Amino acid sequence: MKGIHSNLKQLKMDTVSPATRLLDKRRLMYQVQEAFERQKEEEARRLEMFNNKEEELRARDLAVQEKFxxxxxxxxxxxxxxxRANNRIAEEKKAIEAKEKRKKELEEKVSELKSKATALEKSVTAMKAYEEFLENVRAKNPEEFTEINDILLLEGKLRLANDQLRFQQKQLEEENQKIRSIKDQLEKRKKDEILQLNIEIAQKSKQCEEIEGKRLDLNKLxxxxxxxxxxxxxxxxHIFxxxxxxxxxxxxGPKINHNSDLKYQMDPGDEDVGKKFEEVMDKLRIIKAYLNDYKTIVQKSSSSLLQKCKNTKELSKILPRELNIN
Structure with missing residues (x-):
């Protein structure tokens, strides 16, 4: 429907003149302007109402805040x-507790004082019996004790002497204890020394056994x-x-004689090994000289002559010394 209405409106606009269309547009503009003004006034009125409402709410809020x-x-x-009331109650409770504590302490003190009074009464009763006893002693010994104070002074002296004797006894016991301690230490030290000596003796015995074994081995060697x-x-x-x-x-042999060259000649009873060795070496040197001579003789002699000689002795007898033997 809107499409048809717009088409019809468009046909009408196409058939009218430009002035009419201008007037129509101005009219539309005035209508739009009036609608805008009315809307603007409505918005201003609404804004004023909103501001009034806001002021009212703000005033109510301030009132509520003041009340709050x-x-x-x-x-x-x-x-x-x-x-403050609670603090006062707590203070009162503390004061009551302190009073109760003080009351309890005073009651305990009163009880203690009563106990002391009872003890003092008993002591006084006992002292009366003691006083009667001292009075009887003074009455029986009027020459030694004129007053009860004399007996008390004597008792004080005896107590002092007893204390001194006890002190001396304690000192003697302490000294005795020290002496016993020293004795125990000495006994312990002696036992330790004896034990150490026994250990050393065992070690020495073992060493002696080892040395004895070595000695036997050395004896065998x-x-x-x-x-x-x-x-x-x-x-x-045998060699000598x-x-x-x-x-x-x-x-x-008579022809060859090196015995005159012997430098060392020992006595029959002399047993010096060094001299004997020198004599033997000298004899070996002479024997070597004889052997060299016999070797030279054998080398220079004819085979027929050697066949006639059975030994070196015969050879030395046959051959003269003038063979230039060296």
Whole structure:
């Protein structure tokens, strides 16, 4: 329907003149302007109503806030009063507790004083009996005690002497304890020393056994060495005898004689090994000289002459010394 209405309106506008259309547009503009003014007035009226409402609400809010502040003040005052009342109650309770404690202490003190009074009464009763006893003692010994104070003075002296004796006894017991402690320490030290000495004795015994074993081993070794030495001495004796035999056999020849070259000649009873060794070496040197001579003789002699000689002795007798033997 709107499309048809707009089409009809468009046909009408197409058929009217431009002036009419201008007037129509002005009319429409005035209508729009009037509608805008009416709407503007309506908005202004609404804004005024809103502002009035806002002012009213603000005034009501301020009133409520003032009432709330007043109510808060009242509440704070009530709380302060309640706090003061509670503090006062607590203080009163503390005061009551302190009074009760003080009362209890006083009651205990009264009870203690009553107990002391009872004890003093008993002591006075006992002292009366003691006083009667002292009076009887004074009456029986009027020459020694004229008053009860004399007996008390004597008792004080005896107590003082007793205290001194007890003190001396305590000192003697302490000294005795110290002496016992020193004795125990000495006994312990002696036991430790004896134990240490026993340990050392055991160690020394073990060392002695080891040394004895070594000594036996050394004795065995010495016996072995002695046996070897005897064997070597026998061998050396045989060698010396062989050398002496060779020396004597070499000296039997009349033509060749090196015995005059012997430098060392020992006495039969002399047993000096060094001298014997020098003599033997000298004899070996002479034997070597004889052997060199015999070697030279053999080399320079004819084979027929050597066949006639059965030994070196015969050879030395046949050949003269003038063969330039060196």
């Amino acid at each position: 502040v007043e109510f808060s003040k009242v509440i704070n005052e009530n709380e302060a009063k309640m706090q 010495a016996e072995q060495i002695s046996a070897k030495t005897v064997y070597k001495q026998v061998e050396i004796g 005898m062989a050398i002496d035999n060779l020396y004597m056999r070499c000296g039997d």
